[in-house]
Structures are given as structure tokens and as C-alpha cells.
Amino acid sequence: MTKMLSTLRSIVQELNGINNLQEALDTIASRVQAAMQTEVCSVYLYDQQSGCYVLKATEGLYKDAVGQVRIAPSEGLVGLVGTREEPINLEDAQSHPRNRYFPETGEERFRSFLGVPIIHHRRVLGVIVVQESQNQRCFDEGEEAFLVTISAQLAGVIAHSEATGAIGGLSITGDQARDVVFSGVAGSPGVAIGTGVVIFPPADLDSVPNKRCEDIDSEIQRFRDAVTSVREDVEQVGERLAPQLRPEEQALFEVYLRMLHDHALPGEVENRIQDGSWAQGALKDVVNQYVRHFEMMGDLYLRERAVDIRDLGRRLLSHLQEGEPETPEFPDNTILVSDELTPAMLGEVPQGQLVGLVSVRGSGNSHVAILARAMGVPTVMGLVDIPVAQLDGREMIVDGYEGQIFASPSMELKTFFESIIEEEQELVRGLEELRDKPCKTLDGHRMPLYVNTGLITDVVRSLNHGAEGIGLYRTEVPFMINERFPSEQEQRAYYREQLEAFAPADVTMRTLDIGGDKALSYFPIVEENPFLGWRGIRVTLDHPEIFLVQIRAMIKASEGLDNLRIMLPMVSNVSEIEEAQHLIYRAWHEVRGEGYKLAMPQVGVMIEIPAAVYQIREIASRVDFISVGSNDLTQYLLAVDRNNPRVASLYHSYHPAVLEALCQVAQDCHDVGKPVSICGELAGDPGGAILLMAMGYDALSMNAANLPKIKSIIRGVDLEMARQLLAEVLTMDSPHVIRSCVELRLRNLGFGRYIRPERSASQFNESVAQGEPTTAATSSRH
Known part of the structure; x- marks a missing residue:
């Protein structure tokens, strides 16, 4: 086993430096054959264009068969391995009912068969096979485990090489893609x-x-x-x-x-x-x-x-x-x-x-x-x-x-x-034409729409789309585009521009929220698990010198406008609010001591951590407003890193647990008489906006690009219908069923064009089905 592990490491190292797919496959065949001391090692790759497994490399079979032998998923042992997506180990392959003999390979003399699928992100890329002519030789558990390990290690190499060739215009068979x-x-x-x-x-x-x-x-x-x-x-x-x-x-x-x-x-x-x-x-x-x-x-x-x-x-x-x-x-x-x-x-x-x-x-x-x-x-x-x-x-x-x-x-x-x-x-x-019209349902319910901003260019776009204020200004953006911490004067200029553009409407500024996937090159935070680490309010409370400068800049920028609202991110307990409020009051008194005449801005909390969901009454009683950050809240509720494409399919804003948590937050805030809004991506989703309105959220904040269509949808429905839809989906246990139900309702109301384009790439493929097929270099399993 030690020798096999050493061989495995050597093979993987060799393959990592090979960019040519054919060279990689030839290396696999020769090295595995030698390592397992078997007579044959062959690699078959699945060809999307023909829908067959193609023999691409071999040691032991006739070389002339490479590229010529094609096996459908429904035929032969190779097809069976790919269809079942598991190893098949046979002492006498020729007696198996699915065995098919390909005379051009010269495989009639080989009886023992071990085939293992090569799978990458749920997609079967191919099958690796070893064969032996000895009668009744059964590859043992160690050999099978070795080949399974090899296939798992090689899947990424093959996928990368296949993609490289495809971009260059070649399919895995060498044909024009x-x-x-x-x-x-x-x-x-x-x-x-x-x-x-x-x-x-x-x-x-x-x-x-x-x-x-x-x-x-x-x-x-x-x-x-x-x-x-x-x-x-x-x-x-x-x-x-x-x-x-x-x-x-x-x-x-x-x-x-x-x-x-x-x-x-x-x-x-x-x-x-x-x-x-x-x-x-x-x-x-x-x-x-x-x-x-x-x-x-x-x-x-x-x-x-x-x-x-x-x-x-x-x-x-x-x-x-x-x-x-x-x-x-x-x-x-x-x-x-x-x-x-x-x-x-x-x-x-x-x-x-x-x-x-x-x-x-x-x-x-x-x-x-x-x-x-x-x-x-x-x-x-x-x-x-x-x-x-x-x-x-x-x-x-x-x-x-x-x-x-x-x-x-x-x-x-x-x-x-x-x-x-x-x-x-x-x-x-x-x-x-909807820009200057009120966002009001057919039965008269008023639903204010705000925008999330951060870039200077957001201002003009937001105003052109009819935003009623800023529900979230990401103050970390000015920090991220600098090579050092911006000074109080520099920050004041950034903030003044936003506040002036929307005055007298409210502008909610979130205090510095770095960490997680938002890094500063000049203030690196290196952690094994940054999303559960030092980020948001935790950083700024540990560095009051950064926090105080930012708060002073915000307050000074609001002079004569009085439309500033300050929001604290990543709060998980009441003590963090009290400590932050103490610093905010201190900064306000300092600014007033310098001769500025302005009112104390409203202070609110962003609900992003599950722990805060269960403390809403205690939190809301200490602040002026609550705003839900549904992106992070969804991430933490579902234990899904939203930056990880491997688990992206598990991140779902329509998950029943997420909807239940959002309902609870809205209800508890209203019970203590505090307004609650939401500034996550769900607010800019056509179906999400309808459900959030039904839950009782007092305002929705979204990206400017989504605002016109959300206004159009809300103006075309009534609140009672939204509440009925919410009650219906809260009885469902699948996020996919919930989304389908909501989208079906929107389509029936004539808003299908806002959900996704009427035509997709898959429909294009159907329209050209009579011609040469497209090549999918990275797609779902066949």
C-alpha cells in the first residue's frame, strides 16, 4: 500500500504539469498499467457531441483502436460503469450479459475487468479500465481502492485539459468544436x-x-x-x-x-x-x-x-x-x-x-x-x-x-x-415612465423602495430609477479602492456626496464591514474561516480609532441635511450595540463641541446572524430601526459559504427556514413598535419582494437595476393576494417548490418577463438541432 501511495503521488505530480489532454491520458494509461502490474489500462472519455464513450488512450489494446471505438451508455461494460456511476469488478467479464466485444481492440483474450467512473462535480467524464488475461483473477480491494483514488485525482486534470482544448476550438475527439x-x-x-x-x-x-x-x-x-x-x-x-x-x-x-x-x-x-x-x-x-x-x-x-x-x-x-x-x-x-x-x-x-x-x-x-x-x-x-x-x-x-x-x-x-x-x-x-410614480399596490398599500449603493456611479443610476432613498450605503467601498485608510476629511467628502444627492430622503450608512470576502490590502485579515471570524462590528469595536473617525466623518457630512442613519453590521448580542452606541454618542458630542449644529442621527442594527433573530425584541428596543441583511443571514442559517461554487446550489433564499426567520423578525419588530426593512438580494427578486411585502416589511432596499421592475410588479398586485401566496408557501418544505409556486403565480399575473428571459441558450440549441451540435465543456451530468 505504501508503494501505491507513493506511485499515486508521483502520477498526480506528473499530470499537474501537463496541459495537453492526449498527453495526460497517455500518461495515465501507461503509469497505471505499470503501477497495478496489469496487462491493460484504458481510458474512455464521454463525448458530449456523439453521446458515446470514446477510447482515448490505452496500454495493452491495439493502438489503432484509439479514437475509433465508441460505446453508447446503454451498451458494454464501459457504458454500464458510466451509467451506474460506480466501480464494476469482474473475474470473468466475458460471461457478463452486458459484455460487448470490440474486435478492433484485440480485447477478446482478456477476461478480468475492473472499471471505475471518472466523475467531476457530478459529471461523468469517462471510465478508466484495467484488464487481465489470467483466468479467474479478481482485482483485490486494495487495487480497486487505488483505481478509485486515481480516478478521483485525475478528474480535475481531465476536466481542465478538456476545457483548454475546447476553448481552442477542439472537442475531445479532436473535431472542430x-x-x-x-x-x-x-x-x-x-x-x-x-x-x-x-x-x-x-x-x-x-x-x-x-x-x-x-x-x-x-x-x-x-x-x-x-x-x-x-x-x-x-x-x-x-x-x-x-x-x-x-x-x-x-x-x-x-x-x-x-x-x-x-x-x-x-x-x-x-x-x-x-x-x-x-x-x-x-x-x-x-x-x-x-x-x-x-x-x-x-x-x-x-x-x-x-x-x-x-x-x-x-x-x-x-x-x-x-x-x-x-x-x-x-x-x-x-x-x-x-x-x-x-x-x-x-x-x-x-x-x-x-x-x-x-x-x-x-x-x-x-x-x-x-x-x-x-x-x-x-x-x-x-x-x-x-x-x-x-x-x-x-x-x-x-x-x-x-x-x-x-x-x-x-x-x-x-x-x-x-x-x-x-x-x-x-x-x-x-x-x-414609472420613475416618478408611487410604489403602491392595487389596493392602496404603500411600499417604499430604496437602493443599495457603494460606488459613486450608483447615485445617478439610483435617482434615474426613482429610488426614494438609500437603504444601504456600503462604506467599505471607499476603503477598498484606497491603498490606506481614508482620512476623516476624505471620508466626509464621500459621504456628503451621497447624503446631498438624496436629501431630504434618508440615507442609511453601514459602518465599516470588512472581513469575510471583503478584504483591505493594507489591513489584511488572515483566518481559516473568515466568515465566522473577525469581521463587521467585531473589527471596529476592537479598533475604536477607526470607528470614531468614520462616525465623525458621517456626522459632519450630514450637517444641514439631517438625513443620516447609521447602521451597525454583524451584531450578535446586545453588549455590542451598547458599546457602539457609547462611541457614537461620544463622536456626536465631539463634533458638536467643534461648533457643528446637528441632531443626533438615528442608529439601527443589521440582522445577519441567526443569534440576533432570537433577540429581536431586546435589540429593537435599544435602537431606532432594524434592517435585515438577508444575504448573510441566509448563508449562516444554511451553513453555506456563499462564495463557494461547490455548494452554491445549496444557498437558497426561498428555503423554508429562511422565510420563517424573516417572518419572525418582521413580527417581533412590529410588536415593539420599531420599523423594519430588508436590504438583501431577496428584496430585488420579483417573487421575494412580494413575499417580503406580505410579511410586513416597511421598506425594501435593492440594487438600482432591479428597482423599476420591482415597482412595476408591486403596482400590479394587491396586498391580500401577496398574503395568500405567503400563507401557501409557508406550508411547503422545498425551496425549489416554493420558487416554482411563486414564479407560476407571477407568470399568471403577466409578470413572467421579469423572472428570466423568455428565450434561453437551451432553446437556441433546439433551434439549431438540425445543424452541427454545440460543445458543452463544462455542463451537468449526461
């Missing part, structure tokens, strides 16, 4: 057509995109300059540390210098540049090749040299990037792509040029997704297996409704999505 689609999580609704611009962190080799260079001689010179600079750096460090190091430690610098010799690593990089690759991409490929070579070595000392190779590669990359402009060129229709998008990245794109966002990490409820919805930018998150670097400069379509992106789309697909964009624009134009 058309309209390659990758499925993630819908982050912000809408459709965008544009050019991908990959933003990658500095000196990160793995994130370097693949590009062609236009001037080979100039690119080679840039690389040579970088090598010279790194060589000088290494020599200087070696000389400076020489008195403190033993001879064997000094030898490390000699190793670095030897690797930088013209005939070593630099020579191979230059060869790749000569073939047309830009310097960064060539460096990445060569370094990864070296690393893979060293990690496969049996000697521990030599394996550890892979670390030195990586370090050298990062040093070279850093010098190469020094001569580049700080920001890339952004085309008119930019689709920003990154391993993990940040608010700062969004701000780098010139105004009017950002049309879509794609992020490998994060979910539809991450902070960046919320900002994207506020900006009205179509966004797809959680594309776990997509090779980001391949998307740079490539034409793309972002479908923020279905949570999909299309690489290198056909003209037919572009025309289809252009028609959806036109329909969206017509809908927006149709809602413009």
Missing part, C-alpha cells in the same frame, strides 16, 4: 457580447495567459534583459549573504546562476519565443516543464529543486512585468476575466467600456457579484475548471441569466443573444 459553453453560477443577470481581458496577479506564473508576440526580436531582447537583471540580483544577494552562509548553502546561488546560463532555461524560453509565444507565456511553459521533471525524481533533494525553479521563474516574470504598462488595454466591449475578481479590478476599466464579468472563484452572492448587479453588468461566477489564461483576447458571450459563457461564438449564436439584448433594452425603456 462549435459554440463552446462553460457553465458556472449566475452572478448578475443580463447578456454581454465582447472581448475577454484577463487580469492576472503579478509574478504568478500559473495565471499568465497565452499570447502571440508580434515582434519576436523585441520579445527576446525583453527576456534577455530580465535574465541579466535576475542574474545580477542573485549575484548581489549571494555576495551580501556570503559571510553568514556555509559553503554548501552558498552553492545554492551557484545553482541559480547555472540555471540562468544561456544553454539552460533561458535557451529553451527563447526557442519558444522564436515559435511565436510572448516571453511570459514561454517562461511559464518552460518553468512548468522543469518543475514537472524535478518533481518526478526519486531523490528527495532533487525533488525539492522544483521549488527553486518556481522561485527563479517568479523572479524572471517579475522583471518582465516591470516594463509593461500597469493596466492592460481595454477594448470598447470589455469582458473582464480573472481567477478572482475584486472591486478594484472593476474600477480599472474606463467608464462605458465594461460590458461583462467572469470570475473563476466566488458565487452569485459574493460581494463582487452584488456590486456587479448594482452596476447592471452581466456576470458569471464559479467557473471552477475553466482555463482562464485561454480567454484573453477571445470573443465571448456572457449569459448572466443561465450562468454560462460561450467562447468563440458562431454568428448564429451571436445573432440569437443580440436579440435578447435588444429585448432587455426595450423592457428598460418601457419601465422608465
Whole structure:
């Protein structure tokens, strides 16, 4: 077993450095055959286009059969393994009723069979099979466990390699792929057509995109300059540390210098540049090749040299990037792509040029997704297996409704999505007339609608859409776009702009809420579980110097306007409220002592933690208002990290427990005579707004882009119908059934166009079914 574990580690290390799918599969077949000492190891991959398992690599069967043998899920033992999604271990495969003989493989002489499905995120990618000609040989439990472990480790490698090839326009069979689609999580609704611009962190080799260079001689010179600079750096460090190091430690610098010799690593990089690759991409490929070579070595000392190779590669990359402009060129229709998008990245794109966002990490409820919805930018998150670097400069379509992106789309697909964009624009134009009309139900119930803001551009958009005030101003945004804590004067200017724009309407400002998925580069918070850690009010109470400056800036900004409301985030107990109130009163008295004449602003609490739900009466009796942050409350009630795409499907605002908690909060607040609003994403959901109104919430706050359609819906229903619908869904136990019930009611009322686009990508596929099928590189299980 120890030997098998060592072999497994070696195989995985070898595969991690291979980007070519066929090379990866050939490596799997040969290495597993040798490790298990069996006569045959074959890998079959499921081909979405043909709906069959295709023999893609083998050791032991006839090589001519590779790419030729296709097995339907309903036939053969390979098909049975894939359909059942579990291992099948047979001593005599030929006697099994599902056995099918493929003469072109030469497998008639093999009797023992062990097949294991290769599954990645519930999708069967293929089947790995080992066979033996010995009569009555049954692969033992240890061998079966080894192959299961191998398949689990290889699934991600295969998915990534498959995706890389698909973006390049090739299916797993090597045929031309058309309209390659990758499925993630819908982050912000809408459709965008544009050019991908990959933003990658500095000196990160793995994130370097693949590009062609236009001037080979100039690119080679840039690389040579970088090598010279790194060589000088290494020599200087070696000389400076020489008195403190033993001879064997000094030898490390000699190793670095030897690797930088013209005939070593630099020579191979230059060869790749000569073939047309830009310097960064060539460096990445060569370094990864070296690393893979060293990690496969049996000697521990030599394996550890892979670390030195990586370090050298990062040093070279850093010098190469020094001569580049700080920001890339952004085309008119930019689709920003990154391993993990940040608010700062969004701000780098010139105004009017950002049309879509794609992020490998994060979910539809991450902070960046919320900002994207506020900006009205179509966004797809959680594309776990997509090779980001391949998307740079490539034409793309972002479908923020279905949570999909299309690489290198056909003209037919572009025309289809252009028609959806036109329909969206017509809908927006149709809602413009509602801007100055009151948000009142058919039976006269008044429902104030506020907006969530944070970006300066939100102000104009919110006013144009008829917002009645700000229900949530995210004060952390000015902190996140700076490289240091903003001064009191700087904060005052930010806050004054918001307060003036909406005066005399109320503006609710949430105190600094960092931690979780909102980080400050100059104030890092490193924790294993940041969402249950040091965040929100916990940070600011521990740092009153930060809290007091912010409160003073808010209060001063409200002079002459008196429309400021202060809201405390992430409160879990009464003592936090009392401590914060003490500091707020202190700041207010200090400001008045400086000669400012203003009233004490209202202070409220944001309900985001389940513990606060059960203390509503105690909390509400101590403050002026309550506002529910349904995004975090849902996350904590369901124990689902809303930034984790692996569990994104478990995050559901219509979960019965969430609806029950929201009902309780509204009821308890009214029992003690305090107003309650909600500023989570549920408020901007068509069905959610109806249910929240029925629960008794006094105001809804949402992203500006959602406000017109929510107003249209509320003006088209009556409160009694909403209450009946709420009573009906509270008897249901499935969030999916609840959502379906609510959406059906809205469709029957004529509001189906607000729920999702009338046409989807799946309907496009049906419309072109007579032609060449599309390729799904990352999709649901077949």
C-alpha cells in the first residue's frame, strides 16, 4: 500500500504539469498499467457531441483502436460503469450479459475487468479500465481502492485539459468544436457580447495567459534583459549573504546562476519565443516543464529543486512585468476575466467600456457579484475548471441569466443573444415612465423602495430609477479602492456626496464591514474561516480609532441635511450595540463641541446572524430601526459559504427556514413598535419582494437595476393576494417548490418577463438541432 501511495503521488505530480489532454491520458494509461502490474489500462472519455464513450488512450489494446471505438451508455461494460456511476469488478467479464466485444481492440483474450467512473462535480467524464488475461483473477480491494483514488485525482486534470482544448476550438475527439459553453453560477443577470481581458496577479506564473508576440526580436531582447537583471540580483544577494552562509548553502546561488546560463532555461524560453509565444507565456511553459521533471525524481533533494525553479521563474516574470504598462488595454466591449475578481479590478476599466464579468472563484452572492448587479453588468461566477489564461483576447458571450459563457461564438449564436439584448433594452425603456410614480399596490398599500449603493456611479443610476432613498450605503467601498485608510476629511467628502444627492430622503450608512470576502490590502485579515471570524462590528469595536473617525466623518457630512442613519453590521448580542452606541454618542458630542449644529442621527442594527433573530425584541428596543441583511443571514442559517461554487446550489433564499426567520423578525419588530426593512438580494427578486411585502416589511432596499421592475410588479398586485401566496408557501418544505409556486403565480399575473428571459441558450440549441451540435465543456451530468 505504501508503494501505491507513493506511485499515486508521483502520477498526480506528473499530470499537474501537463496541459495537453492526449498527453495526460497517455500518461495515465501507461503509469497505471505499470503501477497495478496489469496487462491493460484504458481510458474512455464521454463525448458530449456523439453521446458515446470514446477510447482515448490505452496500454495493452491495439493502438489503432484509439479514437475509433465508441460505446453508447446503454451498451458494454464501459457504458454500464458510466451509467451506474460506480466501480464494476469482474473475474470473468466475458460471461457478463452486458459484455460487448470490440474486435478492433484485440480485447477478446482478456477476461478480468475492473472499471471505475471518472466523475467531476457530478459529471461523468469517462471510465478508466484495467484488464487481465489470467483466468479467474479478481482485482483485490486494495487495487480497486487505488483505481478509485486515481480516478478521483485525475478528474480535475481531465476536466481542465478538456476545457483548454475546447476553448481552442477542439472537442475531445479532436473535431472542430462549435459554440463552446462553460457553465458556472449566475452572478448578475443580463447578456454581454465582447472581448475577454484577463487580469492576472503579478509574478504568478500559473495565471499568465497565452499570447502571440508580434515582434519576436523585441520579445527576446525583453527576456534577455530580465535574465541579466535576475542574474545580477542573485549575484548581489549571494555576495551580501556570503559571510553568514556555509559553503554548501552558498552553492545554492551557484545553482541559480547555472540555471540562468544561456544553454539552460533561458535557451529553451527563447526557442519558444522564436515559435511565436510572448516571453511570459514561454517562461511559464518552460518553468512548468522543469518543475514537472524535478518533481518526478526519486531523490528527495532533487525533488525539492522544483521549488527553486518556481522561485527563479517568479523572479524572471517579475522583471518582465516591470516594463509593461500597469493596466492592460481595454477594448470598447470589455469582458473582464480573472481567477478572482475584486472591486478594484472593476474600477480599472474606463467608464462605458465594461460590458461583462467572469470570475473563476466566488458565487452569485459574493460581494463582487452584488456590486456587479448594482452596476447592471452581466456576470458569471464559479467557473471552477475553466482555463482562464485561454480567454484573453477571445470573443465571448456572457449569459448572466443561465450562468454560462460561450467562447468563440458562431454568428448564429451571436445573432440569437443580440436579440435578447435588444429585448432587455426595450423592457428598460418601457419601465422608465414609472420613475416618478408611487410604489403602491392595487389596493392602496404603500411600499417604499430604496437602493443599495457603494460606488459613486450608483447615485445617478439610483435617482434615474426613482429610488426614494438609500437603504444601504456600503462604506467599505471607499476603503477598498484606497491603498490606506481614508482620512476623516476624505471620508466626509464621500459621504456628503451621497447624503446631498438624496436629501431630504434618508440615507442609511453601514459602518465599516470588512472581513469575510471583503478584504483591505493594507489591513489584511488572515483566518481559516473568515466568515465566522473577525469581521463587521467585531473589527471596529476592537479598533475604536477607526470607528470614531468614520462616525465623525458621517456626522459632519450630514450637517444641514439631517438625513443620516447609521447602521451597525454583524451584531450578535446586545453588549455590542451598547458599546457602539457609547462611541457614537461620544463622536456626536465631539463634533458638536467643534461648533457643528446637528441632531443626533438615528442608529439601527443589521440582522445577519441567526443569534440576533432570537433577540429581536431586546435589540429593537435599544435602537431606532432594524434592517435585515438577508444575504448573510441566509448563508449562516444554511451553513453555506456563499462564495463557494461547490455548494452554491445549496444557498437558497426561498428555503423554508429562511422565510420563517424573516417572518419572525418582521413580527417581533412590529410588536415593539420599531420599523423594519430588508436590504438583501431577496428584496430585488420579483417573487421575494412580494413575499417580503406580505410579511410586513416597511421598506425594501435593492440594487438600482432591479428597482423599476420591482415597482412595476408591486403596482400590479394587491396586498391580500401577496398574503395568500405567503400563507401557501409557508406550508411547503422545498425551496425549489416554493420558487416554482411563486414564479407560476407571477407568470399568471403577466409578470413572467421579469423572472428570466423568455428565450434561453437551451432553446437556441433546439433551434439549431438540425445543424452541427454545440460543445458543452463544462455542463451537468449526461
